[in-house]
Amino acid sequence: MAAMQLTRTHRLLIGVVVAGAVIIAGIGFAGSYAAVRKLAEEKGFGNFSLVFPIGIDAGICVLLALDLLLTWIRIPFPLLRQAAWLLTAATIAFNGAAAWPDPLGTAMHAVIPILFVISVEAARHAVGRIADITADKHMEGVRLTRWLLSPIPTFRLWRRMKLWELRRYDQVIRLEQDRLIYQARLQARYGRAWRRKAPVESLMPLRLAKFG
Structure with missing residues (x-):
């Protein structure tokens, strides 16, 4: 089956979605950096606390990007996705620990990461579906x-x-x-x-x- 042809509207929507996902990721990183760095300092990380939050967020982005790429070329590796969500959960836990025992503050720290997770999962679903259709491997479901x-x-x-x-x-x-x-x-x-x-x-x- 031939590759899907994207119209101008499709490209525009994809651009909006990608820009929105980048903004969400940026806001999440900016919001969590200070809290995670402070927690790392309290745990004795020293100067490493300055780059520790960056390493976690960079790892999440790399793992998710690699997962999307492998899904696109139809050789998915589930461990990448699971590791990325594990790091995301760790980030939420680190941020929540900074606001503990305030339940509202702890919940607020989880909002942006959850939005990011949903957007990436939607993108992965779309990439997997397009890859299957392009390779003539997509199997329709029963209504x-x-x-x-x-x-x-x-x-x-x-x-x-x-x-x-x-x-x-x-x-x-x-x-x-x-x-x-x-x-x-x-x-x-x-x-x-x-x-x-x-x-x-x-x-x-x-x-x-x-x-x-």
Whole structure:
């Protein structure tokens, strides 16, 4: 499948999102630097306390950027993402410790990092989806309404979709309709006991569909 073509509007929106994410990251860094540096000084870090907050935030940015890059080229490495969120959680904890025992102050320190996490996760989701579509590897999901209205048959349909690696939802629906029509024809031809009366070669397509 050809690469997705970005319109001028798409590029503009991407620019706005990237700029917003950079601003959020910058505000978060500026807000946490003093608190983390002070905490590091209290813990005896000495002069290293001046660069300790920078090292943590730089590590988060590098790990997340590398995770997005590897996701884009379809060789994701989950440890990068997990390590980045672990460092983010550590930053929140360090900032929260500076405001402790004030619960409101502790919660306020977590707002900006959470916004940053959400924005990066949204970007990662988009990058992964675009990479799958470009490589013709994206697998569409089953609609929520079908799960709610008919959960058990939908699970069977979803199972066959995954086992056969059928990527298009409408294709799966057509195959399911063909299967039901074929089953109805067997019932009309052999009666209620069609599962016992029908020859093996006639039942084989249904059995293959069941096991994927």
